[in-house]
Amino acid sequence: MGIIEPMNLYHSSVEVIGNTPMVELSRLVRELDIDGRILAKLEYLNPGFSKKDRIGRQMIEDAEAGGLLKPGQTVVELTSGNTGTGLAIVCGVKGYHFVAVMSKGNSTERARMMRALGAEVVLVDQLPGSMPGQVSGGDLELVEKEAQRIVEERGAFRADQFHLKGNFRAHYLHTAPEILSQTDGKLDVFCDFVGSGGSFGGCAAAFKEYNPAIHCYLVEPVGAAVLAGKALTQPNHRIQGGGYSKDDLVFIDRDQVDGYLQVSDEEAMQFARLLAQKEGIFAGFSSGANIAGAVQVLKGQEKGKTTVVLINDSGLKYLSTDLWE
Numbered sequence: 233m234g235i236i237e238p239m240n241l242y243h244s245s246v247e248v249i250g251n252t253p254m255v256e257l258s259r260l261v262r263e264l265d266i267d268g269r270i271l272a273k274l275e276y277l278n279p280g281f282s283k284k285d286r287i288g289r290q291m292i293e294d295a296e297a298g299g300l301l302k303p304g305q306t307v308v309e310l311t312s313g314n315t316g317t318g319l320a321i322v323c324g325v326k327g328y329h330f331v332a333v334m335s336k337g338n339s340t341e342r343a344r345m346m347r348a349l350g351a352e353v354v355l356v357d358q359l360p361g362s363m364p365g366q367v368s369g370g371d372l373e374l375v376e377k378e379a380q381r382i383v384e385e386r387g388a389f390r391a392d393q394f395h396l397k398g399n400f401r402a403h404y405l406h407t408a409p410e411i412l413s414q415t416d417g418k419l420d421v422f423c424d425f426v427g428s429g430g431s432f433g434g435c436a437a438a439f440k441e442y443n444p445a446i447h448c449y450l451v452e453p454v455g456a457a458v459l460a461g462k463a464l465t466q467p468n469h470r471i472q473g474g475g476y477s478k479d480d481l482v483f484i485d486r487d488q489v490d491g492y493l494q495v496s497d498e499e500a501m502q503f504a505r506l507l508a509q510k511e512g513i514f515a516g517f518s519s520g521a522n523i524a525g526a527v528q529v530l531k532g533q534e535k536g537k538t539t540v541v542l543i544n545d546s547g548l549k550y551l552s553t554d555l556w557e
């Protein structure tokens with residue numbers, strides 16, 4: 233028998249959230265002939281297979297600490313699936329009933345997984361003309377209305393990821409400090425595809441505090457780059473989890489945005505596939521978008537630099553889509 237390293241015993245899956253590994257994508261960088269480094273933080277290795285487990289934990293623990301969430305109270309949230317999965321895990325472990333309100337446009341794996349974790353899942357029809365797999369800002373408004381109705385009906389606590397500071401704090405207090413520790417503070421660039429803006433906002437704030445010279449790039453879909461001030465021409469893009477065409481994201485401080493990048497559906501898919509083939513990292517559309525953003529800047533203004541991206545969720549969540557054929 234070899235030497236056994238000391239390993240931890242955890243007392244619940246909630247304690248396992250975070251402290252995800254970081255991997256240098258040297259094979260992908262070589263394949264693309266890029267001058268620079270891409271370091272990927274594997275958020276899909278969280279218990280719910282996405283970075284959003286972190287905010288599920290933070291929002292619930294902040295609410296408990298602030299007296300906003302009482303024992304036995306129902307928790308409700310609007311979700312594209314990942315935040316709901318994180319909340320289902322945290323609520324399940326802590327004993328709260330959780331209701332996830334989700335658009336029918338999101339992949340079926342997500343609803344099934346939340347149900348498996350004990351959540352009640354309410355699916356909301358898309359707008360006429362919207363396509364499954366393409367959730368628009370309009371579709372999301374319908375989900376929001378239904379979430380508000382259920383909160384009122386049940387006297388529930390709304391774990392509102394678009395407004396509760398716990399979303400920002402999860403990344404400011406944990407994700408970013410982990411990245412600074414894993415890179416020994418030696419990162420130059422951070423690229424992040426934005427949904428609620430929690431991970432971009434929380435990480436950018438911590439990075440700028442540590443070293444204002446770290447450049448933070450905000451990634452949006454081509455045709456839905458409203459934060460970049462561009463016209464909305466393609467609200468029904470395919471990069472699930474973000475690009476909601478909302479220009480009022482409270483966690484994003486424009487002074488901390490060093491540049492706005494746009495990524496097409498095809499690029500997001502191409503890089504998600506390349507990531508799987510070259511690096512053995514099986515991730516979803518938005519992780520492909522983050523890599524596409526990193527490649528853009530490393531081939532341009534940030535040549536030779538060290539770029540960090542989050543690998544947001546698992547490719548397993550998209551097996552029913554044509555990302556994997």
Ligand SMILES: Cc1ncc(COP(=O)(O)O)c(C=O)c1O
Nearest residue numbers: 314427428429430431473518544
């Ligand atoms: C797969 C995926 N990617 C990206 C995002 C965007 O992250 P944030 O809400 O922190 O901007 C989300 C958010 O739900 C997501 O589920």
